[in-house]
Amino acid sequence: MIEIILLIAVIVLSVVSLFISISQIVRRHKGAELDGVGLLNAVKQENDKVQTLVRSNNESMMLLIRESNVNMMEYVKQYNDAIVTGLGDTYKVQRQQLKDIEGRINEVIKSNDIRLDKINQTLQNSMEKLQASNEHKLEQMRLTVDEKLQDTLEKRINTSFTQVSERLEQVYKGLGEMKTLAGDVGDLKKVLSNIKTRGTWGEIQLGNLLEQMLSPEQFKAQVMLDENSTERVDFVVVMPGKDEKNVLLPIDAKYPIESYQRLVDATETNDVAGIESNSKELEKEIKKYAKSISTKYIKVPTTTDFGIMYLPIEGLYAEVIRNSTLVQMLQRDYRIMVCGPTTLAALLNSLQMGFRTLAIEKRSSEVWSLLVLFKTEFSKFHDLLMKTQKKLLEASNTIDDATRKTQTIERKLKSVDSLAPEPVKIDSIGLDDDVDS
Numbered sequence: 001m002i003e004i005i006l007l008i009a010v011i012v013l014s015v016v017s018l019f020i021s022i023s024q025i026v027r028r029h030k031g032a033e034l035d036g037v038g039l040l041n042a043v044k045q046e047n048d049k050v051q052t053l054v055r056s057n058n059e060s061m062m063l064l065i066r067e068s069n070v071n072m073m074e075y076v077k078q079y080n081d082a083i084v085t086g087l088g089d090t091y092k093v094q095r096q097q098l099k100d101i102e103g104r105i106n107e108v109i110k111s112n113d114i115r116l117d118k119i120n121q122t123l124q125n126s127m128e129k130l131q132a133s134n135e136h137k138l139e140q141m142r143l144t145v146d147e148k149l150q151d152t153l154e155k156r157i158n159t160s161f162t163q164v165s166e167r168l169e170q171v172y173k174g175l176g177e178m179k180t181l182a183g184d185v186g187d188l189k190k191v192l193s194n195i196k197t198r199g200t201w202g203e204i205q206l207g208n209l210l211e212q213m214l215s216p217e218q219f220k221a222q223v224m225l226d227e228n229s230t231e232r233v234d235f236v237v238v239m240p241g242k243d244e245k246n247v248l249l250p251i252d253a254k255y256p257i258e259s260y261q262r263l264v265d266a267t268e269t270n271d272v273a274g275i276e277s278n279s280k281e282l283e284k285e286i287k288k289y290a291k292s293i294s295t296k297y298i299k300v301p302t303t304t305d306f307g308i309m310y311l312p313i314e315g316l317y318a319e320v321i322r323n324s325t326l327v328q329m330l331q332r333d334y335r336i337m338v339c340g341p342t343t344l345a346a347l348l349n350s351l352q353m354g355f356r357t358l359a360i361e362k363r364s365s366e367v368w369s370l371l372v373l374f375k376t377e378f379s380k381f382h383d384l385l386m387k388t389q390k391k392l393l394e395a396s397n398t399i400d401d402a403t404r405k406t407q408t409i410e411r412k413l414k415s416v417d418s419l420a421p422e423p424v425k426i427d428s429i430g431l432d433d434d435v436d437s
Helices: 002-028 036-193 195-213 257-268 272-297 314-321 324-334 341-418 428-436
Strands: 219-224 232-240 246-253 307-310 336-339
Touching: 195 232, 195 246, 195 341, 219 246, 232 272, 232 341, 246 272, 257 272, 257 314, 272 307, 272 314, 272 324, 272 336, 307 341, 314 324, 314 336, 314 341, 324 336, 336 341
Parallel strands: 246 307, 307 336
Antiparallel strands: 219 232, 232 246
């Protein structure tokens, strides 16, 4: 490579020398009278020299290139041999290192296998111990749970038996009470089967309602309404009438239990024929009672022009009131109003409001008299106020005059103060001596 560079440098120097020779020829023949042919010949001669020199240099260059190639090939061969030798040595070294690494890895694997065996053995021993401990604890827990369950079960069973025993005792007591109640119901049925006793029971219930809703002076019991008759109505409500005379509202309790009970039984068995026949029988009895009340107890003007039939059971009242034709006929023909316990309470409330209204009307005249008296007294009070106002105005005028005079006196006193002499200073010590003397 160096030879080639040197050869190129020689060629360059030859070319440079050629140009220098040409320039010298030109300077040398500058003053001579040469024609162009002579100059061309001189240049040609120099060119031939240069060409000869170049050819010689080319031959030298080729020789140098061949030698350089031979040297290069030898150098490359030596370099390749060195590389191959180095790679072989490196391969041997790496192979040895790989064998060493493989041996170390095998040793590590063996060591890890030994450690894993030890760890597995330790874990197995720990698991066996833990399993044994858990089995022991589970056995203890099972025994404890069994004991607690047994205790709880026994307690609950005992509690359940106790509750069952108490409930049975209550059932026995209830059965005893039911037997007693059945006996009482039987007695009540016997009592209600007696017409007179049944009427007495209705009267007692009616009397309790009246006592709860009205004051004692607003109703009376067992009143004889006709002097020519011995019939007595169960109750009358005292109502205010005209000219401060009281009017009596007759109320009589009726209880057709037989017809109503037969109707209830027929309804429960869905006996259509029985329902129809017993309804007609109940209607007939209600009409009979209404006619009796109307004939015996409605005595105008002692009483009102209508009366009240009291039915002590709501079911009986509902059965009667359901027949609107019967109710209208009772009101139209017999002037009788049918009431049950609830409707009688509402009617009594209405009467109570009426009594309060009448009491207010009675008191209205007294209130009017008081208002007239108050008006007279208020007129007198107004006159007195007018006189008092007049006196107050006179006193106010007098005070105004006194105020003006006071202001005049104060102005005059101020003028007196301006004419007063200067005050004389008195020695306090001499004043004390005079006081002592």
